[in-house]
Amino acid sequence: MTFLESVRTCFIKYADFGGCASRSEFWWWVLFTFIAQTALDVLSFNVSMAFFIATLLPYTAVTTRRLHDTDRGGWLQLVALVPILGWILLIVWCAQEGRANRYGGSQPLRSNSF
Numbered sequence: 001m002t003f004l005e006s007v008r009t010c011f012i013k014y015a016d017f018g019g020c021a022s023r024s025e026f027w028w029w030v031l032f033t034f035i036a037q038t039a040l041d042v043l044s045f046n047v048s049m050a051f052f053i054a055t056l057l058p059y060t061a062v063t064t065r066r067l068h069d070t071d072r073g074g075w076l077q078l079v080a081l082v083p084i085l086g087w088i089l090l091i092v093w094c095a096q097e098g099r100a101n102r103y104g105g106s107q108p109l110r111s112n113s114f
Helices: 003-012 025-041 045-069 074-081 085-095
Strands: none
Touching: 003 025, 003 045, 025 045, 025 085, 045 074, 045 085, 074 085
8 A cells, every 4th residue: 555545544444443554555654654644743833733633543443453463452552651672562553463363354263162
């Protein structure tokens, strides 16, 4: 997924917490928000905060979908509330390659229950 496709997808799926997000989709979104936030912060703190508020929900949604792609629940992003160690753990999880999962990825896990 390219940079522009990723940004467009994240805005289209503004509050979609279902399904999965590829690594490229997630990391391009992170780069976009970082660059935009930094540039807007130089221009105006108020505009920067408005952008932050406007992109908080899609940021949370794409992080949830990224965790789904690694077969983890979206609520695990709350581990980032633990300073430093939580951030590192969340970065490692989001950087992992996608795998078979129960959240609608290309290769869902098969259940052994009858």
